[in-house]
Amino acid sequence: MHIADRGLLSRNILRKVGRQSAAASVYAFVAMAGLTAPQQAFAQSYQFSSVKVEGNDRVDAATILSYARIGRGQTISAGELNDAFQRISDVGLFEDVQIIPQGGTLLIKVQELPTVNVINFEGNKRLKDEMLASIVKSQSRRVFSAAQAEADAAEIAKAYQESGRIAASVDPRIIRRSGNRVDLVFDIKEGKVVEVERVSFVGNRAYSDRRLRQVLETKQAGIFRRLVQSDTFVADRIEFDKQMLKDFYAARGYVDFQVQGAVGEVTRERDGFFVTFTVREGQSFKLGRVTTVSEIPEVDAAEFQKALKLRSGITYSPTVIETNITRLENLALRKSLNFVRIEPRITRNDRDLTLDVEFVISKGPRIFVERIDIEGNTTTLDEVIRREFRAAEGDPFNPREVRRAAERIRALGFFKDARVNSEQGSAADQVIVNVDVEEQPTGSLSFGVSYGADSGVGLTAGFRESNFLGRGQTVGASLSTGTDNKSGSINFMEPAFLGRDLSFSFDIGYAETENQNSDYDTRVANIGLGVGFPVGEYSRLQLNYKVVDSRIKNVDDDSSQILHNEASVGGQLTSSVGYGFSYDTRSSGLNPDSGLLLRFNQDFAGLGGDLTYVSTTGLAMAERRIWNDDITLRAVVEGGMINMSKGDSRVTERFFLNSKIRGFEGNGVGPRDLNAVNEDALGGNVFAAARFEAEFPIGLPEEYNIKGGAFFDVGSVWSLDQVTGGPKSGVCPVVDCTVDDSMNLRSSVGVSLFWETPVGPLRFNLSKAVKKEDYDKERNFDLTISSQF
Known part of the structure; x- marks a missing residue:
């Protein structure tokens, strides 16, 4: 272990903060030299016939003399001599400076600061050398600066404090080497996490x-x-x-x-x-009267009033007000009304705890956007940021729209920070919008573990880049394998196709699975294209085209004749177009305590391929927090139907109730061939299910992230195109081998335990089937875990 030379640090710091003392030494030298000079010269001025420089190695004498600004034969005062000392010291290249008058000669002696040989970190375990090296600004082969070393030590300590180690201390020290070089060592005592x-x-x-x-x-x-x-x-x-x-x-x-x-x-x-x-806290206010008035003669306030989506009695929220201002501004733009300002005037009614809102339509100042300047984006293209603005150069300036654009830029997830502000342009009616962003990593490589009672343990690996080549595009790939299955996928998404609010997606997938609790395997490969666009404030429409090649194979001899018939067809190609509509208010709806999700999808197969059908699915989910947000109630209703026009449905197209109602094994309910040895579950062309559940605290400290729950599920799956089953031999052991494909309701009740752990969310379900058929397969306990690390 090397011994630190702390003298150098101390002298440098003292030289910075105590130059008056150093300057006094200049005067002392002057006074000593003046003992042989005339009394008048000692009191008033000095003159040197020559100026010598000693001790310099890297810095040449002419440079030092240029800092001193003292020429031969020049008459200078004692104060000017001190100023020369200060100028040389302030350069920051010297550890020590002395100005010594020697009769008619002025001697300037300097001791140059050493250069940094290497920078080392000692005592660090939690933060690696590479990370610490990116923090410090001291550099090898540069002149050593004690002030910079102290600043670097403070930054390292700050990094430890941000990781919870507020007791961490960092002590910079130097180790002298030959050739006026030093090793800079940061001695770190990490301390414990606080x-x-x-x-x-x-x-x-x-x-x-x-x-x-x-x-x-x-x-x-x-x-x-x-x-x-x-x-x-x-x-x-x-x-x-x-x-x-x-x-x-x-x-x-x-x-x-x-x-x-x-x-x-x-x-x-x-x-x-x-x-x-x-x-x-104060009191919670609700909306009172909501009105619209116009201060512009040609603008009809009643028309704008109709565009509002507000009603008296709902909880007041600034977000709701801003959303409706945007709606009115968009209406003004559609009517070619520029420089229209929408200002909410709020009247407070303390007696009934309501706020009356009056939207005032008035003329705003005629100000235009001169240009939009973007800085800080080293990877992301300017156009990715610019498209978050609804205004371009030359358009009317709207301060509220600038704030919303800043929010949209932050929401991209590409930047650690994004600041948007405006300043005066080249004229009084021009504004320059400045965008300053700080980029952050947007790619991720993930490895994960999943577990399900049916599927067992699975491993996954995935790659995702949400800002591919700085274009704002998403590229991803994933691989997964489990006890009885393996799958992979590649996907691509362009969020602003053709420069508009139009998403374009492309995906390829492949999966081989052994169907849960059944003695056959499936293989499915698919290619899909899609475009999506908003059709409302909370709604979006997705159009897609998909080609799927599916095959049923390895059907066990003990399986149903229905499955053998479906497998004998071989691989079948499905070519379909479809659409999906979604309406989601869970994150930005009118009521922060509740949310609604609606989905409706239809696929039309028959554009070539082997199958012709219409597949329809729908889902409605509503959730609400009650009792001061401590309890969450949730209801989900979903259903689906497939109508075959060409060919019969197979297990690869039919529905199962897996994960849709709890209390049963995978493929544990629905039409089943009881005359086959292994009593295969066959799925159905139609399904319907409803789930009702509540999440609530159970008295444990919330830092444990454990909650309780209770649920009630009900549903059924039914309808087959082929209903004649039996063994593979085709000889039915009974008179009638018809499979019962009727709609028989199943239901279950249970309790849950939710545990948010650092390795993933765990859910434990303890359930009991309330209504079931004799041949259904129950499961009373279920554990699921999904994690990425």
Whole structure:
């Protein structure tokens, strides 16, 4: 171990902060030299016939003299001599500077700062050398700077603090080498992780501490504290948490909400933090009267009033107001009304806790967008950012639209930070919009483990790049293998096809599976194309074309004659076009406590290929939080039907109730050939299912991320094109080998345990079949896990 030379650091730092003392030494030298000079010269001025420089190696004498600005024969005062000393010292190239008058000669002695030989890190385990090297600004083969070394040490300590090690200390030291070189060593004492032991709130009445902790980025330390990074204390995260609380309450009508304080206190043992938020909630307001007035004679306010999607009695939310302002502005643009400003005027009614909103249509200033300047995008193309703006150069300037464009740019997920602001252009009616972004990695390589009671343990590997070549395109590939199956896929998506809000997708897939609880295998290969576009504020339409090659193989001799007949057909090609409509308000709906999802899909097969049919599926899901958001209620209803026009349906096209109702094994319900030895499940052409469930806390600390649940499921699958079964021999052991394909309802009830772990979400289901057929196969316990790491 080398011994540090701390003298160099100390002298440099002292030279920076104590130059008055150093300057005084100049005067001392001058006074000593002046003992042999005339008294008048000592008091007033000095003159040197020559100026010598000593001690310099890398910096030539002429350069040093240019800093000193003292010429031969020049008369200078004692103050000017001190100024010369200051100028040479301020260059930052010298460890020590002395100015010594020697009669008619002025001697300038310098000791150059050493150069950095190598930079090393000692004592670091949690943060690797490569990461620390990217933080420090000191560089090898550059002049050593004590101030920069201290600044680098502070940045390293900050990096440790952000990872929860607030007790980390970093001490820069140097090791002298020959040739006026030094090794710069950062001696690191990492310390222990300081976690957030408790997050508490003062002043909250409407929402519990448990609910508010779910809003925050900062989390309490749980049982997986060594794996979870969000439970370490990061001071900068507190400001973000304060904004999250404000947004949470604002979306629920609390217009007076304030975060009056946020304090992080270290425990007495200095091994944890107590974080306390002091809040003032106020009251929740609802919308009162909603009106529209126009200050522009040619604009009909009643027409704009009809465009609003607001009603009295709903909870007030700034997001809802902004959404409706956008709707009115878009209407103005469609009517070719430029420079129209929509201003909400809010009247507060404290008696009934309502807010009357009056949308005022007025003329705004005639200001145009001169240009949009983009900086910081080293990978992402300018056009990817520009297309998030609804205005281009030369269009009327709308400050609200600029703010929304900034939100859309951040929502891309390509940037760590995105700042959008405007400034005065070349004229009073021109504005320059500045976009400054900081890019972040957009690619990921994932490896995962999945488990299902039917499918067993599976391994997955995937690659995904959401900003391919900086064009905003998504490219992905995945491979997975399980106990009885393997699959792979490649997909591509262009979100702005032809420069419009039109997505284009392409995917290829291949899968080989052994169908659950059945003695046959399937092989499916598919190629698909699709385009999607919005048709409403919360709705989207997807058009697609798909080619599928499917085959049933390895049917066991003990299987149903129906399956043998389907396998004998061989591989069949399906060529289909279709559409899918979705309506989703779960993340941005009018009510933050509830959400609605609707999906409807139809595929029309018969454009070539071997099969002609129409396949229709639909799903409706609604969820709502009640009891101050502590309980989530959810209902899902879905169904599907396939109508064959050419050929009979096979198990590769038919529906099963797997994962649609709990309490039964995979392929455990539905039409079944009881006359075959292995009693195969055959699926059906029609299915319907409904699931009702609730999630709620069960009294455990929320940092454990464990919740409880209860559910009730009901459904059925029915209808076959072929109903004559029996063994492969074709000789039926009974008079009638007809398969019962009637609609027989099944239902189950149960309880669940949800556990969000660092290795993936776990769900435990304990269920009991309430209504079933004798031949159905039950499952009372089920565990699922899905993880990426």
